[in-house]
Amino acid sequence: MDAKQRNEAYNNYVKAKIPKTRPWPTLFYSFLVGGIICCLGQGINDLILLWFPNMAQQTAWGYTLIILIFLASFLTGIGVYDKIGKFAGGGSIVPITGFSNSITSPALEFKHEGIIYGLCVKMFTIAGPVIVSGVVASVLVGIIYLFI
Amino acid sequence: MAKIQTVKFKNRPVIIGSYSIVGPKEGQGNFKNYFDYIMQDDRFGEKTYEQAEKKMIQHAIIGAIEKAHLKTSDVDLLLAGDLLNQIISSSYAARDFSCAYLGLFGACSTMAESIAVGASLVNGGLFNNVVCSTASHFSTAERQFRFPLELGNQRPPTSQWTVTGAGSCVLAQSGKGPIVTSATFGKVIDWGINDVNDMGAVMAPAAMDTMLTHFRDTKTTPDDYDLIVTGDLGKLGSEILIDLMEDQGIKLGLNYNDCGQMYFTREQSALSGGSGCGCCATVLNSFIMKKLQDGKYKKVLFMPTGALMSTTAAQQGETIPGICHAVVIERGEE
Incomplete structure (x- = not known):
């Protein structure tokens, strides 16, 4: 058996041996927490509209997002959000709060390397790809929109 | 030669x-x-x-x-x-x-x-x-x-x-304490694993290689040791090592364990176990040394493994090389 065959056989053996993540409980907690975050967002939005009845729906959405982003950032700062994430997985990553966490956490982590080279540079190490994909997607959609 | x-x-x-x-x-x-x-x-x-x-x-x-x-x-x-x-x-x-x-x-x-x-x-x-x-x-x-x-x-x-x-x-050169009687310097072994979250699978073949070499060179078997301990293969990696050794015709029994696997309690949610240089270093310099001094162990084969990984190489798609060095530590005369 040559090295390539041996490596392939070993990789297959390891793949079969690796403990798998249990899908159902993971999905359940993820939807539970994700759902709670969404309900919280809807609640904040409704409260804003209740207290400021003259506000446009669009503006209220903006404020809701700002509040959610602040909350996630704050929870990251006091060391709570990673505990929620450990339990919820995708449920706390997919909503905008996860995006906020992914920017705040490297900012906290790298502040000792200085404001510019540490905090500012490293802030987007995780969120960067998301922003790039978002911008590229919007350009593509814009081009399609131009022709229809 | x-x-x-x-x-x-x-x-x-x-x-x-x-x-x-x-x-x-x-x-x-x-x-x-x-x-x-x-x-x-x-x-x-x-x-x-x-x-x-x-x-x-x-x-x-x-x-x-x-x-x-x-x-x-x-x-x-x-x-x-x-x-x-x-x-x-x-x-x-x-x-x-x-x-x-x-x-x-x-x-x-x-x-x-x-x-x-x-x-x-x-x-x-x-x-x-x-x-x-x-x-x-x-x-x-x-x-x-x-x-x-x-x-x-x-x-x-x-x-x-x-x-x-x-x-x-x-x-x-002299004094009281456990004695280092032999050492096997390991080779770099890479069996084509590139999952940076699965260090146990990366290092287990290296552990096997060093262990086989050690047993062959010193003409010993697992039964000659009171404890054979790997460093941080973790739960998965040590199971793989036991399987790999069995394929080679050597059965690792109850005197084999892994520092990473033993390190944390079940409630501490450390998943596959402890890892890092400090894992086996702290176990050796506390638990194992004390047991050697107390006479609970007479001969220990200490063989920590390392994944010689770099994030850059891993991102470039390189597989991860592993290494394992073994030292035999015996109880000294009082």
Whole structure:
């Protein structure tokens, strides 16, 4: 058996041996927490509209997002959000709060390397790809929109 | 002439002092009663985690020297290494000691690498007192190899928990204590695993290779040892090693275990177990040394494994090479 065959056989053996993540409980907690975050967002939005009845729906959405982003950032700062994430997985990553966490956490982590080279540079190490994909997607959609 | 991998130390270098220091989480693990010092806070009073890791190494080196009833000026040579880029924790810690210094990098196998090199130098009569040391810190390793601490991500079940801890021991030509009788220097082994979250599978073939070489060169079998202990293969990796050895016709029995697998309690959610240089270093310099001194163990095969990984190489699609060094430590005469 040559090295390539041996490596392939070993990789297959390891793949079969690796403990798998249990899908159902993971999905359940993820939807539970994700759902709670969404309900919280809807609640904040409704409260804003209740207290400021003259506000446009669009503006209220903006404020809701700002509040959610602040909350996630704050929870990251006091060391709570990673505990929620450990339990919820995708449920706390997919909503905008996860995006906020992914920017705040490297900012906290790298502040000792200085404001510019540490905090500012490293802030987007995780969120960067998301922003790039978002911008590229919007350009593509814009081009399609131009022709229809 | 056959290639040499295993060396015997005829002049019997002695481990005259050993010391371990661990973080708060490790201090609640299965070895909590054996460590010399448990930190209250994993920053150890420093501003950054990197500085804390450096201070841990210094603390462990001084602790081992004091337990050997020596002064820092008695030490001839310091052998140390850690996981950080350019092994900064060890080299920066070495600034405060006025002795010769060799920085070693064997990833998590550094403890055995330093003892093997140190014992060779002492056995040859070239140095009198050699200090071997290594450390790892959960927070510095996470940020170098993985994600920021506060990021809310889930860890896969194969991932391991880097131990916050440092261990040191002092080797001397004579004195009281356990004796290093032989060492097998490992080869770099790569069986094509590229999953950075599955270090056990990366290192198990290296452990197998070194173990086979060791048994062949010393003409021993697993039954000749009271304890055969790998460093941080974790739960999955040690199961793989048992399977691989069985394929080679050697059965590892109850005297085999893995430091990473034993380190944490089930409630501590460390998934596949502990890892990092500090994992086996703190177990060796606390639990194993005490058991050797008490006479519970007479002959221990200590063989930590290391994944010689770099995040850059892994991102470029390279598979991960592993290594394993073995040292035999025996109970000395009283």
